[in-house]
Amino acid sequence: MEREILIEVRDYSSETFEGFVLDRFNRLTQQPDLVPFSLSGTGFSILDQMRVYGELRDAVLMGEIGEDTAKEKFVEKTTEDMAAFYLEYLKRIPVLPIKIGFRENSGEREVICPKYDSALLSEIVSWEEREGKTKEAVISASDQLVQAEGQTMVVFTSPIGWSGFAQPYTETQTYAYLVDEMGSLSGMTVRSSMTLAENEEMLRLLGGAGFVIDGLSEKERIKKVAGEVVVCENASIDDLLEVIGKVRGRTLPVFDDQSTGQRYYLDEIKEAVERRDEFFRIDGQIESIMEEFEKYVWERVDFLSSLDENQVQDLMIEMGRVVLTMSFVLQGKETGAVGEEGDYSEYQRAYSFVQSMGGCNGGGEESGGKNSSAGGEKFVRKCGMCGYVLFRMIRAGFRCPSCGGVYRGC
Structure with a gap:
């Protein structure tokens, strides 16, 4: 054959x-x-x-x-x-660091990636991914972050399924960008096994506009979810984790790692966040x-x-x-x-x-x-x-x- x-x-x-x-x-x-x-x-x-x-x-x-x-x-x-690659693919920790920061450029604030020659965050994402919806989300998130007050969290998500490339994504990754009370910027990726419907529900509970999905294909639903950016004021990563735990339910693991069989429940994800300096250490x-x-x-x-x-x-x-x-x-x-x-x-x-x-x-x-x-x-x-x-x-x-x-x- x-x-x-x-x-x-x-x-x-x-x-x-x-x-x-x-x-x-x-x-x-x-x-x-x-x-x-x-x-x-x-x-x-x-x-x-x-x-x-x-x-x-x-x-x-x-x-x-x-x-x-x-x-x-x-x-x-x-x-x-x-x-x-080591942290995500080999060590396989359930939360991942996002190394970003602010830069002043001709009086304008920008979101940059210091470890990528200080490139703009929006420049390191391909237009090919999910037919540009992921890049649009990153651009929108960057625009929101440069205007954000302290204690603001900006969230978007990349659900399991069609990716725009040959191979579908095998897990959901939800991105949380946080501006603290001092105006400093940090970020974190939460890995999960949330389904497409659970991603839609998570965004709604965080304050998103919600989705009209009647008659849409799975691909179109994924594009809508991937392009949605939610701004949460007076919020922290704990608020995001509580919402993810709610949509997953207490009996299901937040992240069921298909590559290793390891299961991470909500309390274990929270512990990883609390001990992130240890988890992120190379x-x-x-x-x-x-x-x-x-x-x-x-x-x-x-x-x-x-x-x-x-x-x-x-x-x-x-x-x-x-x-x-x-x-x-x-x-x-x-x-x-x-x-x-x-x-x-x-x-x-x-x-x-x-x-x-x-x-x-x-x-x-x-x-x-x-x-x-x-x-x-x-x-x-x-x-x-x-x-x-x-x-x-x-x-x-x-x-x-x-x-x-x-x-x-x-």
Whole structure:
């Protein structure tokens, strides 16, 4: 029986750097011993990190920043993503930190992400996610936050189900942004197993406008929920947790983690919030692994030289190795460095383990099923099963050259 696949479409203005990187990524996925280091089918995207590398490389070559600055920015962003991946996908804590803050810019207050080169919060969310509804919610939430008085909580949610990408989301994540009495901004994500209907009820109880759902498809209901932003004055994270507990009921766990079988009831979620500094702490061994990656970047990554095939592929492998090594630490295992005669079997097992861990990306890289026939443009296609990437137009019946899956069309 032929396997049906979904194809992600991305639009690029040129094939230069992106094409070079994607070609090397494809080669990685075609070498059995090296496939685990591609992290295809996990919640960590090597290609996203390489896009950041490419942007920084362009900035260095254009004289906008120095190479040392580029290395600092690349290490900061990549290790932040690694730490976030560790907490969400590997350590699997039921509440997650959102690192945000305020910035004054020409007399205007903005919501920024300090660990992402102080980018605007709205800039780090894709228009592809839920056909732009998630980004619209982030923009709206940011607008509300810059005007908020102390003791204000701004809430929106991302329910289980259709995501806009190939894989649906396997859990609900509810985002709470809080302005305290001193005007400082913080944020937290609450993971849960709330259904779509329970998300709708939660927003209503928090003070939302409510939803008219008669005749709407599940996808349209998800878009409505994902785009709804609720402002709660004189409120705290405890108020949100009480509402979530109410809609779930006292007999059901707030978060039933399908990847591990762990169940978190309301009192356990509250305890995690109270002990969040402890829960959010990155273990010393994980910090050491990321410090090794930082050393690798400073010693072996060159932003000034011409594109080097080995350097690009080695950087991808190193990022994959770091993530897989994190899983070894979590499981109490040890592994040596990758070498020509190294034993890759442990990495293969670690890769399978990491693939099984679901999160906001459903346990796999973001990939979608949209297609386009716009003429004259170059598109990137990625197989939704094995992660194979190529520049070309495709039609129904296309067979993936890597895994043999057949694209049936949108």
